[in-house]
Amino acid sequence: xxxxxxxxxxxxxxxxxxxxVTYKRLRYLGKGGFARCYEFQNATTGEVVAGKVVSKSxxxxxxxxxxxxxxxxxxxxxxxxxxxxxxxxxQDPHFVYITLEICKKQSLMxxxxxxxxxxxxxxxxxxxxxxxxxxxxxxxMKIIHRDLKLGNIFINSDMVLKLGDLGLATRINSPxxxxxxxxxxPNYIAPEILVKSGHSFEVDMWSSGCIMYTLLVGKPxxxxxxxxxxxxxxxxxxxxIPEDTVGPAASNLITSMLMxxxxxxxTATKMLQHEFLTEGYLPKRLPTSSLTVRPHFT
Ligand code: ADP
Numbered sequence: 001x002x003x004x005x006x007x008x009x010x011x012x013x014x015x016x017x018x019x020x021v022t023y024k025r026l027r028y029l030g031k032g033g034f035a036r037c038y039e040f041q042n043a044t045t046g047e048v049v050a051g052k053v054v055s056k057s058x059x060x061x062x063x064x065x066x067x068x069x070x071x072x073x074x075x076x077x078x079x080x081x082x083x084x085x086x087x088x089x090x091q092d093p094h095f096v097y098i099t100l101e102i103c104k105k106q107s108l109m110x111x112x113x114x115x116x117x118x119x120x121x122x123x124x125x126x127x128x129x130x131x132x133x134x135x136x137x138x139x140x141m142k143i144i145h146r147d148l149k150l151g152n153i154f155i156n157s158d159m160v161l162k163l164g165d166l167g168l169a170t171r172i173n174s175p176x177x178x179x180x181x182x183x184x185x186p187n188y189i190a191p192e193i194l195v196k197s198g199h200s201f202e203v204d205m206w207s208s209g210c211i212m213y214t215l216l217v218g219k220p221x222x223x224x225x226x227x228x229x230x231x232x233x234x235x236x237x238x239x240x241i242p243e244d245t246v247g248p249a250a251s252n253l254i255t256s257m258l259m260x261x262x263x264x265x266x267t268a269t270k271m272l273q274h275e276f277l278t279e280g281y282l283p284k285r286l287p288t289s290s291l292t293v294r295p296h297f298t
Contacts, residue, residue, distance in 0.1 A: 007055040008094040010036070013043075014051070016090040016097070023051060023099070030106075032165065034058050034068070040099055049087055052098040059096070067167070067183070072098065075166045078141060082133030084154055084164035103154030103162055105291060108215070112150050114292055117218035120247060121281045121297055122290065126153075127212050127253075128277050129161035134208065135268040137163070138201045142172045144179070148207035149187035150214065159286045172200060188220070191235050192262050202262035205271070209257025213239070216246055221258065236260075249276040 015022045023040035029050060030037050040051030059065045075086040085101035108126065111118075118126075130153065137143045145152075146168040154162045168184045178198030186193070188210035190203040213221040221239035224230045233239065237260040241251050253276040256266035271277070287295060 007057050010038075010053050010095065011092070014040070014092065014095075014097060016088055016099075018090060019088060021088070023049075025051065033167070034064075035098075039102065048102055050100040050102040052100065054096045054098075056091075056094055056096065063183075068096065071166050071169070074143065074169055074171065078137075078143075078166075080133060080136040080140075082129045082161055082163060083136065084162040100164070101162065102156070103164070104157045105155035105159065105288065107151050107155065108153045108161075108211070109150035111155070111291055112214060112218075115290075115294070117245070118215050119294065119297070120216070120250060121283050122286060122295065123212060123215045123250070124277060124280060125283050125286055126161055126215060127208070128272070128282065130163070130208055130211065131268055131272045131277065133161070133163040134204055135272060137169075138204065138268050143169055144172060144199075144201050145169050145204050145207075146182060147184070147186045148204055148211065150211060151187075153211070155291075157288070159288060159290075189231075189234065190262070191237065191260050194231055194235055199262070201267070202265045205257050205265050205268065206262075208271070209254055212250070212257065213241070213254050216250060216254075217242060221254075249274075249280065252276070 010025065012025050013022060014025060022043040024043055026039040026041055028038055034054045035052040038051050038053065039048050041048050054068065059068060072089050078086065084103065087099040087101065089096065089098045091097065137145055145163060145166065147165065148163065152163065152165040154164045156162060168182065168186060170179060178200055180198055182193060188207035190199060190206035192199045193203060210221055222230050222233045224233065237258060239258065241254060243251065253274050259265040281297060283297065
């Protein structure tokens, strides 16, 4: 017998009664751990947003409800060009709804699957925006994302990157605070989380190093067929940068992000000043065709 509870069908029209807004539920966008995501169209203005729908029947344990409320409370406070904008949250008897700025071009995950290794100008273009988003989260908002990965970095129709899914994010209350626990398994997990020595902002820089490597090389730096072996390589920081395809500045930045010791790892602010991002060709915008085919830079 399936342990998944029966869930009510999602209504085709949903209302945010407090704000007096009605949405028509349109195209299905995708699903995550708890959420199913659709295009929601504001019935009055015609504006289309992303609507995340979470069934209350999946939020049975008190800590699940709490985590979701905490994600909403945290996400609400954020406002930056490279972070998915939170719009509203409301509920009905069966579901919790969250509306977000819509990102019509999916995520870096789909881009990576279609294109494989990207060109350096593309990686420069994407990493600069990841750096800007992280610099805002860390230095302006004192928030660690803790689960930066290709599938959580969304692309809008103007090819602007937006960091999203703040489900594992947390706020740091004093500069030398170290987090000791993490409820979930980040994809690009940092060594200090694996050895439970206390972690902070540096874990996002580690994940960004893994992201940059994956975008340039076409596969993640510590990938093996077994999770145990992957974790062992992460703890020993055992990875190889193919020098024939990755240039010296890119290689130097990846190495600075994948420092085993969080104290010596590059920060978001320093990353933005790194020669890989400040020198070399940085496209002002990328054509949407680059989501499927290698762009020509003239
Ligand atoms: P969960 O928090 O349950 O993991 P996600 O935030 O990963 O859910 O969202 C689930 C899926 O919904 C994503 O993989 C993506 O396909 C889609 N999605 C989420 N947010 C947006 C958005 N702002 N714009 C477009 N699609 C989105």
